[in-house]
Amino acid sequence: MQARRYLYRGRILNLALEGNFEIVEHDPAVAVLAEREGRLLFVRQHRPAVGTSTLEIPAGLIHRGETPLEAAQRELAEEAQMGGELEFLNSFYVSPGFCDEKVYLFRARNLRPASGLPDPDEEIAVEWHEPLAVYRAARAGEVQISAPALAGILFYLLEVASIPL
Amino acid sequence: MQARRYLYRGRILNLALEGNFEIVEHDPAVAVLAEREGRLLFVRQHRPAVGTSTLEIPAGLIHRGETPLEAAQRELAEEAQMGGELEFLNSFYVSPGFCDEKVYLFRARNLRPASGLPDPDEEIAVEWHEPLAVYRAARAGEVQISAPALAGILFYLLEVASIPL
Numbered sequence: 001m002q003a004r005r006y007l008y009r010g011r012i013l014n015l016a017l018e019g020n021f022e023i024v025e026h027d028p029a030v031a032v033l034a035e036r037e038g039r040l041l042f043v044r045q046h047r048p049a050v051g052t053s054t055l056e057i058p059a060g061l062i063h064r065g066e067t068p069l070e071a072a073q074r075e076l077a078e079e080a081q082m083g084g085e086l087e088f089l090n091s092f093y094v095s096p097g098f099c100d101e102k103v104y105l106f107r108a109r110n111l112r113p114a115s116g117l118p119d120p121d122e123e124i125a126v127e128w129h130e131p132l133a134v135y136r137a138a139r140a141g142e143v144q145i146s147a148p149a150l151a152g153i154l155f156y157l158l159e160v161a162s163i164p165l
Numbered sequence: 166m167q168a169r170r171y172l173y174r175g176r177i178l179n180l181a182l183e184g185n186f187e188i189v190e191h192d193p194a195v196a197v198l199a200e201r202e203g204r205l206l207f208v209r210q211h212r213p214a215v216g217t218s219t220l221e222i223p224a225g226l227i228h229r230g231e232t233p234l235e236a237a238q239r240e241l242a243e244e245a246q247m248g249g250e251l252e253f254l255n256s257f258y259v260s261p262g263f264c265d266e267k268v269y270l271f272r273a274r275n276l277r278p279a280s281g282l283p284d285p286d287e288e289i290a291v292e293w294h295e296p297l298a299v300y301r302a303a304r305a306g307e308v309q310i311s312a313p314a315l316a317g318i319l320f321y322l323l324e325v326a327s328i329p330l
Contacts, residue, residue, distance in 0.1 A: 024178070
């Protein structure tokens, strides 16, 4: 095991070297799959890191002291002003070759309005779309989606019907 | 649009600040979903970034001058010593809140042996597993999977059968 030498310690991430490996330490995150009448809840926002707007599902970092479930409930309220009964689906590393960010994916049932405000540095549009339409648009390069959004779409299609893509 | 101020320029990533945002620039990547007789091809490797071994699908960075398809064929050969007919499935950003890494997901059909060697800094074990078993093990926290692996599992379950999870 080689020592980890830190080059930067920041707000949401640290950068370090471990031997030849460039490593980013990043807080864990949550994402929420919410469905209603055949449509999935998406959030559209401009992402400076990718220089364009993306179509994602509600997601965000787990705050210190929160459980993943609590973070998922908070993000669903903040980004979409909704609440519901949340069920843990699965977790995954977004890109374990260089980064330790882990995402906990939840499914929300029995949606209801809830109060919450997005982070002040986020401008978020809430949109409901048919999952298959978003899948096809992403495949055609017409929209940019995130890993949790893709997982949410596939999970939804799998749960609801075996739809040929 | 704010200027991007670079803090680090490295081998596979750059770190920059853009206003309040900590941004990692990262090369794009590919991942390959390969199936045979009800099992998916996984690769298990130790990942220094997450401090543990992960169960992923063949994946890696796109080299300069390669198309995503060429990179997918190369990674499948290097990590699993296999070739096949590759079909583009979809692309996604792994974590667009801070990083521009985009993954191009392919499906391989008509698998055949091919020659290739893993990167010298990678120790990779090739394993074939039933997708649903891996999904359940990941959900139970018994294995750590990557975003492309989750997408691959869900896609496979969707294509083959609508299996209740």
